Amino acid sequence: MNNTAFSNNTNSVNIQNINVVADDRSPLLNWLSPLEPKFRHRDIQERRVDNVGEWLLQTKEFKSWHNLSEGEGDKVVLFCYGGPGVGKTFIR
Amino acid sequence: MEARGLAKHLSGNENYSRMRKESESVLICHNISSLVVDRLCDQARGQSTAVTCFYLDFAARKEQSVANILGSLLRQIVGGMEKVPEEIKQAFQEQKMAIGGRAPRLPDIVKMLQTITSSLRTFVCIDAWDECGAPHRVKLLNSLHQILATSPRTRIFIIGRPHVRAEIEKRLPGRVISLSVGPSKNDITEYLRLRLDEDETPDAMDESLEAEILEKIPEKMSEM
Numbered sequence: 001m002n003n004t005a006f007s008n009n010t011n012s013v014n015i016q017n018i019n020v021v022a023d024d025r026s027p028l029l030n031w032l033s034p035l036e037p038k039f040r041h042r043d044i045q046e047r048r049v050d051n052v053g054e055w056l057l058q059t060k061e062f063k064s065w066h067n068l069s070e071g072e073g074d075k076v077v078l079f080c081y082g083g084p085g086v087g088k089t090f091i092r
Numbered sequence: 093m094e095a096r097g098l099a100k101h102l103s104g105n106e107n108y109s110r111m112r113k114e115s116e117s118v119l120i121c122h123n124i125s126s127l128v129v130d131r132l133c134d135q136a137r138g139q140s141t142a143v144t145c146f147y148l149d150f151a152a153r154k155e156q157s158v159a160n161i162l163g164s165l166l167r168q169i170v171g172g173m174e175k176v177p178e179e180i181k182q183a184f185q186e187q188k189m190a191i192g193g194r195a196p197r198l199p200d201i202v203k204m205l206q207t208i209t210s211s212l213r214t215f216v217c218i219d220a221w222d223e224c225g226a227p228h229r230v231k232l233l234n235s236l237h238q239i240l241a242t243s244p245r246t247r248i249f250i251i252g253r254p255h256v257r258a259e260i261e262k263r264l265p266g267r268v269i270s271l272s273v274g275p276s277k278n279d280i281t282e283y284l285r286l287r288l289d290e291d292e293t294p295d296a297m298d299e300s301l302e303a304e305i306l307e308k309i310p311e312k313m314s315e316m
Binding site for chain 1: 168
């Protein structure tokens with residue numbers, strides 16, 4: 001665990017790891033939840049097909065969801081739906 | 093040919109089963125969610141904005157309790173903060189008094205999330221929503237509803253299959269924009285063409301089978 005944190009720190013600036021080393025908050029973080037989606041995220045990130053899904057970020061729906069400032073409209077949840085497997089990942 | 097007949101016909105073909113396996117693993121790689129998360133992270137850099145994500149997984153249903161899912165979002169926010177909020181530190185210390193410690197309960201986690209996100213702009217991205225069991229989904233939606241009620245700066249991105257749409261819109265009334273991200277028939281054809289082209293054992297594939305794959309699969313998939 002510590003080894004991973006250190007090697008990450010030498011390769012890149014990873015704020016989360018620095019904090020863990022600095023004040024040893026990992027018992028507290030583990031108590032909040034044992035699940036760490038960042039590993040799954042990294043895995044998916046590595047296998048990602050470039051530019052697939054990029055169009056979504058340019059839609060007016062995504063932009064208005066993202067840019068909505070406080071008190072401006074109520075649509076704070078963006079739900080994207082697609083067919084089984086294919087729709088979620090393989091994009092026009 | 094009937095879909096079942098086609099499937100039977102194709103399943104005997106080694107290339108087809110390999111292709112199908114490959115395409116499924118690519119197709120379920122959740123491109124969009126991870127792209128959205130990364131883009132939000134890029135934009136959040138240098139600003140006091142938290143970006144959190146969660147990948148729901150049918151195979152991990154046991155571990156992915158609602159408390160663990162929301163706890164994980166909280167964990168990501170707290171992990172990125174300069175200092176752990178006092179309220180959370182205190183709760184952590186207190187539970188140690190119980191024999192063997194005590195995991196935080198769902199209402200506690202919701203309350204902690206409410207407190208933090210009411211003053212910190214937070215993005216929550218949840219992938220594969222439909223892979224969460226129905227009772228969990230309802231609980232999760234109700235909890236998110238509670239959080240949104242007290243945290244006007246929180247934004248939630250959810251991706252999933254169409255059949256969960258009505259439930260999401262019902263549990264988060266007036267808060268949801270729904271958007272279809274389904275691929276066109278053309279996209280599927282293009283994808284299959286690419287895969288067939290990469291085929292390392294082209295001898296097993298004849299022209300009529302290739303034509304059939306390119307015709308039938310996109311049709312069936314876009315009907316799903």
